Amino acid sequence: MNDEPLIRVMALHAIEYCERLFYLEEVEEIRVADTAIYDGRRFHEQLPEYVTLEQFVLQNEELGIRGKIDCLRTQQGMLVPYEYKKGHARILPNGDVLAWPSDQVQIAAYSLLLEKHLNRPIMEGRVFYAADHRTVSISIDEKMRNQVMSAIARAKELRASTERPPITANERLCARCSLAPVCLPEEERLVEQVGRDTVRLFPEDRDLLDIHVTSPGSKVRRAGNTLLIEDKDGQKRSFPIEEVGSITLHGNAQITTQTIHLCANKGINIHWVTGGGHYIGSVSNSAGGVQRRLRQYRALIDPELKLRLAKALVIAKVESQLRYILRLTRGSEVRKELESYINTIRDVLSSTNTANSLDELRGYEGSAAKDYFACFSRLTVDDAKNGMAFIHRNRRPPRDPANALLSFLYSLLYRDCVQAIVTVGLDPTIGFYHQPRSQAYPLALDLMELFRVTLCDMTVLGTIHRNQWKVEEDFIQAGDQVWLSDTGRKKAIAAYENRKQDKWKHPVIGYSLTYARALELEVRLLEKEWTGKPGLFAMNRIR
Amino acid sequence: MSSRKMYYLICYDIREPKRWRKCYKLLKGFGERVQYSVFKCYLTDRKLAELRWELTKILSNEDSLLIAPIQQADVNRIIYLNMNIDWQLEKERFRTV
Numbered sequence A: 001m002n003d004e005p006l007i008r009v010m011a012l013h014a015i016e017y018c019e020r021l022f023y024l025e026e027v028e029e030i031r032v033a034d035t036a037i038y039d040g041r042r043f044h045e046q047l048p049e050y051v052t053l054e055q056f057v058l059q060n061e062e063l064g065i066r067g068k069i070d071c072l073r074t075q076q077g078m079l080v081p082y083e084y085k086k087g088h089a090r091i092l093p094n095g096d097v098l099a100w101p102s103d104q105v106q107i108a109a110y111s112l113l114l115e116k117h118l119n120r121p122i123m124e125g126r127v128f129y130a131a132d133h134r135t136v137s138i139s140i141d142e143k144m145r146n147q148v149m150s151a152i153a154r155a156k157e158l159r160a161s162t163e164r165p166p167i168t169a170n171e172r173l174c175a176r177c178s179l180a181p182v183c184l185p186e187e188e189r190l191v192e193q194v195g196r197d198t199v200r201l202f203p204e205d206r207d208l209l210d211i212h213v214t215s216p217g218s219k220v221r222r223a224g225n226t227l228l229i230e231d232k233d234g235q236k237r238s239f240p241i242e243e244v245g246s247i248t249l250h251g252n253a254q255i256t257t258q259t260i261h262l263c264a265n266k267g268i269n270i271h272w273v274t275g276g277g278h279y280i281g282s283v284s285n286s287a288g289g290v291q292r293r294l295r296q297y298r299a300l301i302d303p304e305l306k307l308r309l310a311k312a313l314v315i316a317k318v319e320s321q322l323r324y325i326l327r328l329t330r331g332s333e334v335r336k337e338l339e340s341y342i343n344t345i346r347d348v349l350s351s352t353n354t355a356n357s358l359d360e361l362r363g364y365e366g367s368a369a370k371d372y373f374a375c376f377s378r379l380t381v382d383d384a385k386n387g388m389a390f391i392h393r394n395r396r397p398p399r400d401p402a403n404a405l406l407s408f409l410y411s412l413l414y415r416d417c418v419q420a421i422v423t424v425g426l427d428p429t430i431g432f433y434h435q436p437r438s439q440a441y442p443l444a445l446d447l448m449e450l451f452r453v454t455l456c457d458m459t460v461l462g463t464i465h466r467n468q469w470k471v472e473e474d475f476i477q478a479g480d481q482v483w484l485s486d487t488g489r490k491k492a493i494a495a496y497e498n499r500k501q502d503k504w505k506h507p508v509i510g511y512s513l514t515y516a517r518a519l520e521l522e523v524r525l526l527e528k529e530w531t532g533k534p535g536l537f538a539m540n541r542i543r
Numbered sequence B: 001m002s003s004r005k006m007y008y009l010i011c012y013d014i015r016e017p018k019r020w021r022k023c024y025k026l027l028k029g030f031g032e033r034v035q036y037s038v039f040k041c042y043l044t045d046r047k048l049a050e051l052r053w054e055l056t057k058i059l060s061n062e063d064s065l066l067i068a069p070i071q072q073a074d075v076n077r078i079i080y081l082n083m084n085i086d087w088q089l090e091k092e093r094f095r096t097v
């Protein structure tokens, strides 16, 4: 008994287009519907009335395929399957009108299915291209049949493999491919051909809303296709579900099971953070992805790869720290005072390259951090009058407002890192630099290192220097611990989320995008270290 | 690849209560109701395509549908009587409740 699932004819269409597309969609089960795909579906719902659309669902064990035929007609006593396409036919310079290769294979596969089903030969199939009102006839000859059979054989082969096939050589295909934002073919071409102009196929911005529920006693409910958030005074706000990207519940806000189901269904992430600002956990719907995880495990047990990635990571972080301090002290008297710290950070940076072990790297990272935060302390002496001086870095628990703020932003960043990793389909528990320790996900901690300076440190120092904090209002002192108050938390969320919307140009990839997107981009580039072209991860820097 | 959003005014006339309710429920997920069968939605091209596809599955031949893009340049020229609509462009990608 062969219990391999049948291959969809549409998947054969994909394999003819690009093997990697087939693999991503059919094997890794990554499906992204873009405008063209929705338009195509609508087109099939709305076919003109003269087309008697009875869809024929056929399957055949022997061939190993299944599919839906748009329409079947009799032409001169012969049955002819029809496929309707919204787009254009392939028109040659000499005026000949042809079907695209992948459409040919599709209609030929339907013909073979029909033959088996009706037990009579099918000699012709037709594809109608609505955009130019042309019907193209395809003869189901020996060559077409062989092509279908080899596409099926190739599909089976790819299904059994855990390796992603390489990107297509024909770059024009990528511009119209719905999976380009996942596949990132242009970025790989960049590795081969440094300096080429990358065509942006990765959206520069996320177009969804991140909702933070902070008011104590709030309740998030589902009302049809909307989220209804009610605070304890009964005030309600409603959000259409299609606009929402994530929900973060701070403190003791409640969410109903029905809402969690709806969010899982729509791919909306839900995160919980304590009132004190500690990340607790997330719910996201990330089934599948077995191949992605297997590849990740296989890659990240290799000590050499781990060391290389960790090095890139630490260099990126320390260099960002250095550049930030240099920027803050440019043309100022303070620079001299900080000279020795700055020099140590520089030295650490150059030694990092020669590190031979993760422990050695951790040592360098730690010593750079010490000097970096020493600079922070000097750079906030004037803010002591507002109670916002950064005496030294302390956490668990934070002992002054500046540290409380920084810790809270790190929690939000950690949440975003988890979300980015899960969105891409990697496993946050398997990292390469941080050691597994209680609760925290090592890979999320790894990724965080790339964004601590840009998203958190700069936001904290920037808002302190602009006098945006009122210690009595925004913070709560409890013994020797300090927390953000409700108003303080709202301000901190706004500062952080707005920072994420800032656009920034990736120095290697060459296009600009928001930090919110950059997080996901880095995870996708990380995955390329073992699936595709290595060398693009952790190249981001502050300017 | 643009993720730019734009406002649309979406109006429908549906003969049968069951389909009307389905359509209403669907649109509630995409935007805000401003009149009995009129919605205001702030959509990317992709979301618009998704919505149009979902609507096609619900509507039948006797129903009608109108989707009007609202250009920002025209927002101040819209005429209201006893009502008002906020067409402000969304500046932030987050909400704190």
Ligand code: SF4
Binding pocket: A017, A018, A019, A020, A021, A022, A024, A166, A167, A168, A173, A174, A175, A177, A178, A179, A180, A183, A184, A185
């Ligand atoms: S983006 Fe290009 S290489 Fe990647 S799956 Fe699509 S067509 Fe293939």
